Amino acid sequence: MTRFLDGEALAKAIEERTPGSVIKRSESGIWVKPVKILDVCRILKDPSGLDFSYLTSITAIDYVEHFELIYHLLSMRNNYGAVVKTLCPGRNEPSLPSVTGVWQGADLQEREIWDLMGIKFEGHPNLKRILLWEGFDGHPLRKDYLDIQ
Amino acid sequence: MTNIRTEPVTINLGPQHPSTHGVFRLRVTFDGEEIIDVEPVFGYLHRGTEKLAESRNYVQIVTLTDRMDYVASMSNNLAYVRTVEKLANIEVPERAQYIRVISAELQRIASHLMATGFLLNDLGALATPLIYCFRERERILDLFEMLCGARITLSYMRPGGVFQDAPREFWESLATVIGDLPNYLDELETLITSNEIVLARTRGVGLLSDAQAIDASVSGPNLRASGVKWDLRKADPYEIYDRIKFNTPIGSLGDTFDRYYVRLLEMRESVRIISQCVEQIEEGPIRTNTPFFVRPPKGEAYCSVEGPKGELGFYMVSDGSIAPYRCKVRAPSFLNLTPLRDMLKGWKMGDLIIILGSIDIVLGEVDR
Numbered sequence: 001m002t003r004f005l006d007g008e009a010l011a012k013a014i015e016e017r018t019p020g021s022v023i024k025r026s027e028s029g030i031w032v033k034p035v036k037i038l039d040v041c042r043i044l045k046d047p048s049g050l051d052f053s054y055l056t057s058i059t060a061i062d063y064v065e066h067f068e069l070i071y072h073l074l075s076m077r078n079n080y081g082a083v084v085k086t087l088c089p090g091r092n093e094p095s096l097p098s099v100t101g102v103w104q105g106a107d108l109q110e111r112e113i114w115d116l117m118g119i120k121f122e123g124h125p126n127l128k129r130i131l132l133w134e135g136f137d138g139h140p141l142r143k144d145y146l147d148i149q
Numbered sequence: 150m151t152n153i154r155t156e157p158v159t160i161n162l163g164p165q166h167p168s169t170h171g172v173f174r175l176r177v178t179f180d181g182e183e184i185i186d187v188e189p190v191f192g193y194l195h196r197g198t199e200k201l202a203e204s205r206n207y208v209q210i211v212t213l214t215d216r217m218d219y220v221a222s223m224s225n226n227l228a229y230v231r232t233v234e235k236l237a238n239i240e241v242p243e244r245a246q247y248i249r250v251i252s253a254e255l256q257r258i259a260s261h262l263m264a265t266g267f268l269l270n271d272l273g274a275l276a277t278p279l280i281y282c283f284r285e286r287e288r289i290l291d292l293f294e295m296l297c298g299a300r301i302t303l304s305y306m307r308p309g310g311v312f313q314d315a316p317r318e319f320w321e322s323l324a325t326v327i328g329d330l331p332n333y334l335d336e337l338e339t340l341i342t343s344n345e346i347v348l349a350r351t352r353g354v355g356l357l358s359d360a361q362a363i364d365a366s367v368s369g370p371n372l373r374a375s376g377v378k379w380d381l382r383k384a385d386p387y388e389i390y391d392r393i394k395f396n397t398p399i400g401s402l403g404d405t406f407d408r409y410y411v412r413l414l415e416m417r418e419s420v421r422i423i424s425q426c427v428e429q430i431e432e433g434p435i436r437t438n439t440p441f442f443v444r445p446p447k448g449e450a451y452c453s454v455e456g457p458k459g460e461l462g463f464y465m466v467s468d469g470s471i472a473p474y475r476c477k478v479r480a481p482s483f484l485n486l487t488p489l490r491d492m493l494k495g496w497k498m499g500d501l502i503i504i505l506g507s508i509d510i511v512l513g514e515v516d517r
Contacts, residue, residue: 054366141199
């Protein structure tokens with residue numbers, strides 16, 4: 001059975017190496033500062049530490065006041081998962097550090113989020129639209145997309 | 150002669166190319182015959198499933214999931230309804246769970262048969278092996294027709310169970326089909342597995358190492374072919390998989406042949422799973438009494454199943470209304486394309502077709 005690590009265990013491992021990154025911890029996961037997401041992911045991937053070698057998915061949700069990004073991580077060796085969340089404020093050009101340098105699997109997912117949600121990932125090697133064509137107006141998964149049209 | 154310089158040539162493969170298995174486009178740069186760069190272009194089948202889901206109720210979305218991986222509707226249904234059940238705390242009767250596992254495993258065989266048939270088609274064994282595979286797939290589609298009246302877009306499952314019980318004829322036909330399948334798979338193996346041409350074309354071609362497969366979020370048979378023993382049915386058993394005995398076949402090299410062979414072995418395991426389910430299943434209700442408009446409490450849930458292509462997951466957020474606030478799909482075909490560039494570099498045009506074929510993508514799921 002894949003068990004999910006609780007926020008305490010995750011926060012302890014992270015705070016040791018980058019103090020002040022974790023904003024909130026709960027039973028299901030942790031909330032981290034947007035600017036720290038890359039450092040946090042590097043620490044979590046570290047094979048000598050928690051060993052989250054597999055990035056299951058990245059989800060972006062538009063809550064109108066802010067965007068929420070959810071990273072589902074998995075450690076195949078230990079069979080446990082983790083949920084890392086972060087907030088991305090602002091509707092005009094919101095941006096976050098890209099984690100493609102940590103997991104190659106983030107490549108297409110970040111492009112998809114840029115395409116449909118309009119969140120820029122700083123440091124992504126090829127941040128182009130993926131499902132829609134270049135020149136498409138707007139980002140359709142945003143909640144206000146139909147109002148704009 | 151040795152000093153002839155070649156200019157790199159960029160050509161388009163697709164979107165209307167029969168070997169891309171749908172409307173998929175690759176911009177391939179060749180140096181002579183060798184591939185030096187690949188850029189996949191997606192989106193020709195994008196229908197905005199995730200956006201559409203936000204304006205439909207929870208039962209209506211079942212029909213949208215059919216149209217993602219359209220050769221494996223049952224697995225899509227299962228992943229979706231399990232997420233809704235987790236979100237709304239709906240219990241599922243045991244009989245329904247068994248029927249769901251049986252149909253999902255039948256679907257896995259049907260999907261793998263199609264992958265195998267098309268791989269051989271891509272190898273140049275035109276149509277004959279494909280028709281052999283389709284012959285058996287047809288019998289599985291007949292079984293689905295008995296279950297729910299549809300053959301491709303099934304919409305058989307509902308939050309809380311399945312929409313009707315399997316009729317009596319279904320069990321008789323199922324027994325015949327799973328009785329015949331092992332013989333059929335033997336036949337397929339004698340035709341393919343030791344075939345010299347198949348081995349020469351597939352052994353060592355399109356290597357994907359275990360480390361890169363994990364790094365690139367590859368899942369399903371592609372991940373197992375690279376030697377990673379990871380199967381959600383074992384690692385995180387859902388439904389009634391914890392009561393079933395089966396093996397997880399893995400490959401050794403991560404080449405095109407391993408990806409074919411892992412699928413073939415998985416079909417044998419699926420037959421084993423179905424026979425055990427048929428032995429264990431008991432009479433009982435097939436659906437809990439859920440209202441047509443499911444209103445899950447506020448919250449979010451992620452749930453995934455081991456589909457034929459890999460880990461198929463849904464992340465759903467509920468705001469308490471009859472439609473989800475957000476419905477994200479973790480599509481295995483889409484993520485399995487992440488390492489495509491590295492897998493294709495250095496190979497030739499003919500290899501490109503079979504490497505792409507062995508990844509087994511369905512464009513309905515890639516583009517959603």
